[in-house]
Amino acid sequence: MLLNLRQKNDSIQVKGSKLLYVHVSLALLGSLVGLFFLFRTGIKFESHYSFYYLGVSIIFTPFMLYLALWHLSGFIPGKVLIKIIPGENGEIKSGGKSVKFKDINEVSFYRRPINLMNVILLETRDGKKVRIPTYNLIADWQVDIMVDKYIYPHMNEQARKVWDRKIDLKELFESTTYKREESGDTPINH
Numbered sequence: 001m002l003l004n005l006r007q008k009n010d011s012i013q014v015k016g017s018k019l020l021y022v023h024v025s026l027a028l029l030g031s032l033v034g035l036f037f038l039f040r041t042g043i044k045f046e047s048h049y050s051f052y053y054l055g056v057s058i059i060f061t062p063f064m065l066y067l068a069l070w071h072l073s074g075f076i077p078g079k080v081l082i083k084i085i086p087g088e089n090g091e092i093k094s095g096g097k098s099v100k101f102k103d104i105n106e107v108s109f110y111r112r113p114i115n116l117m118n119v120i121l122l123e124t125r126d127g128k129k130v131r132i133p134t135y136n137l138i139a140d141w142q143v144d145i146m147v148d149k150y151i152y153p154h155m156n157e158q159a160r161k162v163w164d165r166k167i168d169l170k171e172l173f174e175s176t177t178y179k180r181e182e183s184g185d186t187p188i189n190h
Helices: 018-043 050-075 140-154 157-166 169-176
Strands: 004-008 011-015 082-085 091-094 097-100 104-111 118-124 129-133
Touching: 018 050, 082 140, 091 129, 097 129, 104 140, 104 157, 140 157, 140 169
Parallel strands: none
Antiparallel strands: 004 011, 011 082, 082 091, 091 097, 104 118, 118 129
């Protein structure tokens, strides 16, 4: 499950992993189909558990529809989730948001509790917080490699120190065989 990168002109386009597209789709659609099945079985009142079936389906169907609606915009075919313009004056873009590498103070990756979606959080020097949704289509280790390979070499010294405290390169190497290159720009390996 490699990071889905494409080089186009002078930028790197990051798309979601095809395996994670399948995983998230099956999770959302499977849960909605299962809840529909519970509702249909419960509404027949043929079992002692019919009230449980109805209760579970009535409680969890709105929640799953809510999650599906949040993730829906990430499932546009061919959607570029993140665009990276590499180099000394590089920047990271997503949607209408853009942050220069030199302006980044801290990079975080976390799951938002409101929609259970993984988000890349970029905190800038001027205190702004830019959130880039991944729609759960980019794994955490893929974000680590993307940041370390393309953004880290061009961040300011303070941001590099913060990133070095957050990332465990030895563990990342053991799980993915990724090794940080000491040179500046690195080419895309397909």
